Amino acid sequence: MDAKDDMDIAANPNLARDLITNPALSINNPDNADSAGKPVLTAGMTFLGQFLDHDMTFDPTSSLERQSDPESIQNFRNPLLELDSMYGSGPNASPHLYDQSADGQGIKFLVEAIPDSSAVSVGGFARFDLPRNGQNTALIGDPRNDENLIVSQLHMSMLKFHNAVVDYVKSELGLMNPGEVFTEAQRLVRWHYQWIIVHEFLEKTVGQPLVDDILTNGRKFYKWRNQPFIPAEFAGAVYRFGHSQVRPSYRSNFGPVPADINSQVFKLIFNDSLPDGLDPNDLRGGKRAQLVSSIGKLSSILGMVRYEPIRRLTQSCQPCCLIW
Numbered sequence: 184m185d186a187k188d189d190m191d192i193a194a195n196p197n198l199a200r201d202l203i204t205n206p207a208l209s210i211n212n213p214d215n216a217d218s219a220g221k222p223v224l225t226a227g228m229t230f231l232g233q234f235l236d237h238d239m240t241f242d243p244t245s246s247l248e249r250q251s252d253p254e255s256i257q258n259f260r261n262p263l264l265e266l267d268s269m270y271g272s273g274p275n276a277s278p279h280l281y282d283q284s285a286d287g288q289g290i291k292f293l294v295e296a297i298p299d300s301s302a303v304s305v306g307g308f309a310r311f312d313l314p315r316n317g318q319n320t321a322l323i324g325d326p327r328n329d330e331n332l333i334v335s336q337l338h339m340s341m342l343k344f345h346n347a348v349v350d351y352v353k354s355e356l357g358l359m360n361p362g363e364v365f366t367e368a369q370r371l372v373r374w375h376y377q378w379i380i381v382h383e384f385l386e387k388t389v390g391q392p393l394v395d396d397i398l399t400n401g402r403k404f405y406k407w408r409n410q411p412f413i414p415a416e417f418a419g420a421v422y423r424f425g426h427s428q429v430r431p432s433y434r435s436n437f438g439p440v441p442a443d444i445n446s447q448v449f450k451l452i453f454n455d456s457l458p459d460g461l462d463p464n465d466l467r468g469g470k471r472a473q474l475v476s477s478i479g480k481l482s483s484i485l486g487m488v489r490y491e492p493i494r495r496l497t498q499s500c501q502p503c504c505l506i507w
């Protein structure tokens with residue numbers, strides 16, 4: 184959300200939800216409008232874009248190792264939109280990602296319920312976090328999906344979606360062999376994901392006419408010979424457009440009483456002035472998803488959002504990532 188967004192929760196008890204789902208309420212964020220100035224993107228779409236990136240591109244070489252010839256920069260991520268960032272190398276080669284219990288059969292993903300979370304959630308539903316090791320490092324297919332709380336919760340939702348589809352494949356399609364169930368569930372999850380990309384993400388990001396043109400007439404510029412690849416220009420420049428969409432602050436969840444503004448989780452995405460402790464009061468990743476919000480007065484946080492520019496995305500960030 185943006186600093187100047189409507190905060191009159193008394194007038195609309197569902198405001199926190201509506202700010203996420205209704206682009207018209209993001210009118211104060213000019214980066215999220217179409218060419219006619221009409222807001223089309225909700226705050227969450229940014230993180231779907233980040234999630235897609237982590238499925239498509241990965242250049243782990245440091246600037247010291249990097250060759251000057253861009254043709255030699257290798258993309259370490261399979262460029263297909265098939266969720267290798269989530270499935271890793273599959274249940275056999277990446278067993279640490281999968282739930283080995285009797286229910287999980289090694290084909291559902293590991294997720295962790297946050298203890299006691301149902302007592303502080305709307306509707307009394309338990310909240311979940313990514314599985315983590317003893318040092319809070321997320322056990323997921325791509326570590327970048329724990330870069331901030333929102334992308335990590337999106338990753339977690341996708342893990343839960345796969346798990347629900349596994350149940351569906353067993354109960355509705357009648358498959359029982361774990362290998363077959365996994366293959367069918369993975370196919371259904373990928374198809375739903377790709378449908379969202381074509382029919383929602385691309386439409387909102389590049390516009391329906393361009394999407395229709397490519398679907399009807401095919402690609403004009405992206406060509407490959409032996410194997411599909413992600414051009415360095417796309418990963419290093421074009422697709423980083425999403426960095427400009429990142430907003431200073433977000434409502435990350437709802438407390439137990441939606442109408443009570445003090446129970447809302449409203450935080451800066453990154454607050455450099457806070458130490459990197461166990462539970463910093465911002466949305467940085469690599470931490471356990473919190474049980475309850477520890478926000479101070481909303482007005483003081485709003486003050487920070489308005490007047491303090493956020494000058495970096497992470498400590499390792501290069502100048503091209505700066506957001507203001």
Ligand code: HEM
Nearest residue numbers: 229232233236240241242418422423425426429496497501
């Ligand atoms: C809060 C949100 C985000 C944060 C904190 C973030 C942070 C970063 C960081 C630290 C890097 C690596 C540093 C570097 O190489 O410069 C990076 C790379 C990149 N980001 Fe983001 N990012 C965010 C959202 C997005 C979004 C929304 C998109 C696109 C829609 C995006 C696209 C990219 C791309 C294409 C790369 C290069 C990846 C590679 O090939 O290795 N990012 N981001």
